[in-house]
Amino acid sequence: MQKLNLNQILSQKLSPQQIQFIKLLQVPTAELDARVEEELEVNPALEEGKEDDGDTGPDDLEPFENEIVKEEKELNLDDYLGDDYGGYKMQGDGNYNPDDEDREMPLSNGISLHEQLISQLNFLKLDENQKKIGQQLIGSIENDGYIRRDLEAIINDLAFSQNIETDLDEVEEVLRKIQNFDPAGIAARNLQECLIIQLERKEHPEDETVQVAINVIANCFDEFTKKHYDKILKKCNIDELKLKEVIHMITRLNPKPGGVSEGLMKTQYVIPDFILNMVNGKFEISLNSKNAPDLRVSRSYTDMFDAYDKSDKKDKKLKETVTFVKQKLDAAKWFIDAIKQRQHTLLKTMQAILDYQYEFFLEGDEAKLRPMILKDIAEKIDMDISTVSRVANSKAIQTEFGVFPLKYFFSEGIATDGGEDVSNREVKSVLHKMVDAEDKRKPLSDDKLVKLLNNKGYNIARRTVAKYREQLQIPVARLRKEL
Structure with a gap:
């Protein structure tokens, strides 16, 4: 038996305009032009050019901003946008993964690796079937x-x-x-095969060191990757001097032959969103000019709407036309407001970061960075954590010390013996220096690194040292060992 039940549910949803603002906020400068062009194409009521008098001004943004902030604080934006904000704290190197968003980066000039290989394939004397087999194999080659x-x-x-x-x-x-094509090592099925191909294609493959290197990779690959040099010396019956020559040769081979092709490699051009200058002893933040496109509502569309609005409303087609024109005008006004609000939010967030990390911006010394999480900035600017995350995840600032992604300034705090909190970036810097200065014949284990850091006053656990070491891309002690 079927029953009909009525349930009353109170819910809130973000309007399309609010979603548009939130999406615009996370777009980096390099992509803003394309986003504006896209909007200009789909909305004839939006034009390039400076606004006429009487159009939306800065004061008109307050209700818009308040509405966005209110909605963000009351709603969980994840439910509507499905974005990954990189975690609550946005730690140091960041939990944010740029691969999470499907961005198309600009490509450097030149033919692709695939085209280069197909061109080389065409020079071979192959029958039709072999040629298609070759094309299928080349199509199966991955980016590396x-x-x-x-x-x-x-x-x-x-x-x-x-x-x-x-x-x-x-x-x-x-x-x-x-596998005989350029670049050397291409189309290998694993690293071991890739290295052997490159060694066999050396200028003098009959050279003793080349032959020993091939033997080491072919028969002692596992020992080589684990740096069990004593086992290699016995197994290959060579002395330590020869092994040093072999290691020198092998470590200069290319483990990712696909990366040498200009056409294949994606190059992300870092365009800073903010520019920081010191003027008369005071910091001044300015937005990259690309963040402030000149947009206006089409005057002809406005006049068209006024004319249609005053005419006979009984005509069905005319009513539909008026509705269409009004929708386009509203969309144009909202887009212009969203761009302006984007600029306002970016500057507000960056100013808060500047105030918080003032000592760093004065000297550019990483040790001057204070522990800072998203919540610290969100509270300063009275906005939601997700808003700060959107700004920080994909934006960068140009300073006299270089260009830094905003997420660089966010880090956890580590307690010291003196009771102070220092940025984990400072600890990472100290850790890196310790590893650089170690005796490579007897590299420091994580336990020894913990003791040394504790002696310097940093209260840190072994698992944290291991995590920081991995973030710094420092191998474990065994793999840092050298002869």
Whole structure:
């Protein structure tokens, strides 16, 4: 038996305009032009150019700002936007992963690696089937230059998609030809094969050191990666001097041959959103000019709406036209307001960060950074943590000491023996110096690093040292060992 129940639920939702502002807020300067162009294309009521008198001014933004702030504090924006804010604290290197957002970065000039390899393939004397096998293999090469797909799977693809019957021997034969292409090491199936290919293509492959290096990688690869040098010396029957030469040669090979192709590598051009200058002894923050596009509502559309609005409302088609024009005008006004509010929020947030980290901006000394989390700035500017996160995640500032992403200024606090909190960046800096100064024959273990840091007054646990070491991309002690 079916029943009809009525439930009363009180809920709030962000308006499309508010969502538009929030989305605009997280767009970095490099992409703002494209976003504005997109809006200009879809909305004929929006034009480039300075606003006429009487258009929306700075004072008109207050209700807009208050509405956004109020909504953000009352609602969980994750439910509506599905964004990853990188965590509440935004620690040091940041939990934010730029790969979480599908951004298309500008590419450097030049042909792609794929085109370069296909061009080399065309020079080989292959029959039609072999040529298609080669194209399939090249298409399976990943960005770093490796083929990780099982060859049997590639054979199946050729059979189903191109009706080409082949076997493992033929595919491997074509693969070996591709592995002779430039860059050296391309189309390897693993790191071991990649290094051997590069060694075999040395200018003098018959050289003793090259031959020993090939032997080490072919027969002692596991020992080499774990730096068990004593085992390699016994297994390959070589002396320590020869092993040093071999290590020197191997460590200068390219572990990611796909990265040498200009056309393949994505280059992110860092365009600072803020510029910080010292003027008459005072800091002045200015926005990059690209953050302030000149936009206005189309006067012709406004006049069109006024004319239609005064005419006969009984005409159905005319009513639809009036509704369409009004929607476009409203959308244009909201977009202009959102751009202005974006500028206002960016400057407000950056000013708060400047005030909080004033000592750092004076000298550029990382040790002067104070522990700072998103909540600290959110409370200063009376905005939601998610708003600060959006600003910090994708923006950068140009200072006299260089260009810094805003997330650089956020870090956890570490207690010292003196009862003070210092930024974890200071601890990382000290940790890095300790590792740089260690005896590479007997590298410092994490336990020893903990004791040394504790002796310097930093109360820090072993697991935290391990975490910081990994963030600094410092290998464990065993892998830092040198002869």
